[in-house]
Amino acid sequence: MRRWEQYFTPQSLEEAIFLLDKYKGAGKIIGGGTDLIPQFRDNKEESKYLVDVTQIPEMKEISLLEDSFVIGGAVTHAQLAGSQDVYNYAQVLAEATVCVGSPQIRNMGTISGNIVNAQPAADGAIALTALDAQVHITSADGEKVVPITELYRGVGKSKVDSTIEVISKIEFKKIDKVQNVSSAFERLASRKALALPMVNVAVCLKTTGGQFDWARIAIGPVAQMPFRPFLIEDELRGMPTDEESIRIIAEEVSQLVQPRSSKLRGSADYRKEMVKVLVGRALMKAIARLGSEPY
Amino acid sequence: METRYIGKNVDRPDAIDSATGKLMFCAEKRFPDMLYAKTFRSTQTHAEVLEIDVSKAAQLEGVVAVATAEDLPGVNIHGIHALDQPVLVPVGGKVRLPGEPIAVVAAESIEIAEKALELIEVKYKPLEVLSDPELACLESSPQVHDKRIVREYEYSIGDVERAFSEADVVLEYTQHLSRQEHAYIETEAGISFYDSDGILTLFAPAQEPFNTRQQVARALAIPESKVRAKVPNLGGSFGGKQSMTVQIHTALLTYMTKRPVQMIWTREESMLFSTKRHPGRFYYKIGATKEGMITSMLVDFLLDAGAYADQTPGVVVSAGATAIGPYFVPNIKVYGKGVYTNNPISGAFRGYGGPQATISVERAIDLLADKLGIDRVEIRRKNGLKTGDKPGNAVMVLDSRVTLNDTIEQALAMAGPKPMPSGKNKKVGRGIACCMPQFDVSAKPYNGLTGAGAEVELLVDGSVQVRTGVVEMGSGIKVALAMIAAEELVLDMNKVDVVLSDSMLTPKAGPTVASRAMYCCGNAVKAAAIQLKDRVNIKAAEIFQVPKDLIIWDNGKVYAQGKEDQAMKLSELARLCYVSGTNLVSSIFFVGTHAHLGHSFCTAVADVEVDEETGEVEVLFLGTSHDVGKMINPIGVKSQILGGGVQGMGWALMEDMKSENGQIIPKNLHEYPIPTANDIPKRTEIGIIEDPYPTGPYGAKGIGEHTNYTSTPAILNAIADAVQISLDKFPATPETVWRAMKNRQSDAKPLATCPSSVLEPSTVTV
Amino acid sequence: MTVLKMKLNGKQVEVEIKPSDLLLNVLRDKLGLMGTKEGCGEGDCGACTVILDGETVTSCITPALKAMGKEVITIEGLSDGKELHPIQKAFVEYGAIQCGYCTPAMILSAKALLDKNPTPTREEIKTAISGNLCRCGGYEYIIAAIQSLIKP
Secondary structure, X not given: OOOOOEEXXXXXXXXXXXXXXXXXXXXXXXXOOOOHHHHHHOOOOOOOEEEEOOXXXXXXXXXXXXXXXXXXXXXXXXXXXXXXXXHHHOHHHHHHHOOOOOHHHHHHOEHHHHHHOOOOXXXXXXXXXXXXXXXXEEEOOEEXXXXXXXXXXXXXXXXXXXXXXXEEEEEEEOOOHHHOEXXXXXXXXXXXXXXXXXXXXXXXXXXXOOEEEEEXXXXXXXXXXXXXXXXXXXXXXXXXXXXXXXXXXXXHHHHHOOOOOEOOOEOHHHHHHHHHHHHHHHHHHHHHHHOOOOO | OOOOOOOOOOOOHHHHHHHOOOOXXXXXXXOOOOEEEEEEEXXXXXXXXXXXXXXXXXXXXXXXXXXXXXXXXXXXXXXXXXXXXXXXXXOOOEEOOOOOEEEEEEEOXXXXXXXXXXXXXXXEEEOOOOOOHHXXXXXXXXXXXXXXXXXXXXXXXXXXXXXXXXXXXXXXXXEEEOOEEOOOOOXXXXXXXXXXXXXXXXXXXXXXXXXXXXXXXXXXXXXXXXXXXXXXXXXXXXXXXXXXXXXXXXXXXXXXXXXOEEEEOOHHHHHHHXXXXXXXXXXXXXXXXXXXXXXXXXEEEEEEEEOOOOOHXXXXXXXHHHOOOOEOOOEXXXXXXXXXXXXOOEOOOOOOOHHHHHHHHHXXXXXXXXXXXXXXXXXXXXXXXXXXXXXXXXXXXXXXXXXXXXXXXXXXXXXXXXXXXXXXXXXXXXXXXXXXOXXXXXXXXXXXXXXXXXXXXXXXXXXXXXXXXXOOOXXXXXXXXXXXXXXXXXXXXHHEEEEEOEOOOOOOOOOOOOOOHHHHXXXXXXXXXXXXXXXHHHHHHHHHOOOHHHEEEEOOEEEEOOOHHXXXXXXXXXXXXXXXXXXXXXXXXXXXXXXXXXXXXXXXXXXXXXXXXXXXXXXXXXXXXXXXXXXXXXXXXXXXXXXXXXXXXXXXXXXXXXXXXXXXXXXXXXXXXXXXXXXXXXXXXXXXXXXXXXXXXXXXXXXXXXXXXXXXXXXXXXXXXXXXXXXXXXXXXXXXXXXXXXHHOOOOOOOOOOOOOOOOHHHOOO | OEEEEEEEOOEEEEEEEOXXXXXXXXXXXXXXXXXXXXXXXXOOOOOOEEEEOOEEEEHHHOEHHHHOOOEEEOHHHOOOOOOOOHHHHHHHHOOOXXXXXXXXXXXXXXXXXXXXXOOOXXXXXXXXXXXOOOOOOOOHHHHHHHHOOOOO
């Protein structure tokens, strides 16, 4: 196992940025460490200075504003999965984060780690992709806001450079049934805990009078990053929200994705077929949630 | 009979230690001046070792010793059933699978030892890899060892050919079996040191300390009397910690450095180099009358031994002996073999070939019933073994009153009505599977098992120590043996201590395998306690001036019948015995006389729900009925049954230690999934049939392996029932089930694949 | 070297560590608390679970300095040495323990659950221990032991 030399727990964002700036690339942000520490163990990580952002009060808050959420970069999966606000106004995120790893991993792992780790299967990031999250990234040069879909360079490769910058917060519009907006998450895995998904799907949508106003569909792991079928999302505006239309949409999405075969998590043709099943189920579930009956 | 402890739930003292964090495993031992050891392992699958250079590693500061084959004073070989495995692969030798040890390092810290490994250089000449066991016997295939077959099994009774020609229906079926990892939560770990008498002492995992002692002594060329092997509590084993893992390596480093040495395998090392459950395939040809009576069975099976023999010789025999299932079949021909490949080493895993055979025969019986148009339960009822039967290739006459049908009826009663599907695209199915595991009850020269020795000592403070060589790996044998001694000596449990598995302190008792510990050691401890009591009673009779059969033992007091007021403390009696020359240590070596093996029946019923769109399977119900003879500690019996059931479920649904060209693919516990609490059956029932077994201690039979036999095939049969698929390959992962459903339309017939070439062509019709 | 200060099993402790030490190794090797086990080193098995400020974490992938100024509970902190903690007692009585390697961590996961939710459902119990692998017992008696502690 490789080892870091020093470990800092700054109490403010400014302090964290100062430390990164001071070590000029030899430092690195650590959140829960659930991905980073195993990378040290496997000799794949060699940063010398770790900057732990989980003690920074403002980064640990979930704030529900009038029509949006602001999630601190150090908020854990367990916080999101257990938040009544998130359940009420971003159900897809609650459903996704409760699927991550195990209770222990959810207690430690952070939502921003889920983004920076850049795994196309990351449940939290899939949900945030469907939520069209805007990610606030802070460095010594200041803050920039980037849509989550633009943060990926490849499998395991993020455009967020944790040696010089940190995800300070994540922002997205709340999902409010009163406005006919709804969301849902579906997942298929080898077992019911401690398992990466074979396929996961998150959807957010708005309907009016039995028709789609819009829908955002995020799918993993079928590409180098969480996948959004933008063309199909455009196509479905105005389509009826009945079973037949959803079947057609799901089929089209399935045709579009090009998952890889994995020796551990399923062949390409199976995953492609499961994309169809899960997209269909997620859309149905989200639509059902807009109805009067509880789903 | 009113008992004091037997048949009642008794808390395990070692469980209390475990719950408080005090239970010590191998990785918890610490000694001053201790060194940390790490292993340099081959990355090649099959290669000749041309050169080993450890000079740089040896010069690293903090490295105290680097050992290669050249440093071994004794014979560079080990093995359980056959000696074919090098302790450290030498220059000029071959590595036969990835992960094979070439050098071991002892250093002042783990970090230094790890760094030293990076400085070791080995040159190889790669050889062609043999990864397909079906090709192992071809002349053109690469040769892993001098011989290609580890062990063959053959059994024949009656005339199968004639019976097939006369049968109304003949079914052929081939079942493929995946490789299962033991996945005990404690990885292999051990520590060695010289004690003050100069005895090389090891605390290391094993299922028999005496085997460790023998193998270490041979490798170091020292007398066995100079080695002490102690097996502390094991964090799970299930057959997987029987072979040499860390033992010879730490002992060698202690031998070289004269310092304590600890080695702890990482999870990746454990997955890479521990033994596995044999994968393979079983071909069946079964003939039956139209009424459903099975008249003949032909079995041809192949087990992949992997790179070394390890337990394959025994597993092949055990699989062969179980291959017919718990059925009476007049004409039988079984041929099977285990072959060398460059795959992970297959060893013992709870059931020892029996589960592989049981899965295969139970799938085949379902398909036979379908072909006959007979109910799948009915065909089992009709053919199930009964008391007095001398079943085919098993080696005993059935001598207990419980029959297979008793367990079938109990399991079905527990299951109740078949549940309804929970939604659209969901299908529910029910499966049944039966077995008759054979547990070891005696000395069996042909596979190296033996009798069981036990000592019971009365100490002068009135407490009792029981000593025997079996291992506690979680099954609860320790408390069960204490219960037996306390029962016989009419003592409180807290007056009895049990010492296990220490080659210097405990008598040889054979390995803790084959569901034998309760039967063999239970009998030995019981007899030793009776012998001790009898001996002490001679003195008591003298003191109390009454015949010795009138002496009563009562909770640490002893008195003559009717004269309780004149009772003497057991401690005082013990003291008087001691000073007058009575031997207070009784010793028994139990060897069963009536047969080589005992048997017990088990039936499992499983209900599953299959998602027709995704192939996901949810186990709604798993119920198993067990013919246990007599439960010594009921909570312990049931706990083992539950655990075995979930292990079997894991194999049925998710576990597959895949390898490709000899290299394993899952390398950790998320890539190799075992069931979590979220995955267990929605409802579980345990059925117990008690009918004391005449020769068992208080009537007890062996029980440890039985649910492993039946839970896997019951679940597979239930899936097949739900969605009419063949499942000739498993685990039934969502994708496997989905694909089988997809292929169902095009090929509705059950799949029958090619039999092996070893059978005469005339015996096979495809 | 640096000094880790934390409240451990109810007592303030100070221990000299390397900044790169993991919590598991500090507990076992520096403080001699061997009840916390290592099963995989990657957070996959849960055998190293401890409670950090009320939440379960896998100490094998937790940098020790994450515990600075916080409260850590290990299995050694549950019993006063005279009486078993009710969860420990239930685990023993209900046959929830076989080899015992997963047990300390399993008990801590049960404690973290019951401290927050004294009346969990069967599903909530299963999920609360879903990060603790047990290979011997099949979980059913563990669930029964935890259920026995729910006060009606």
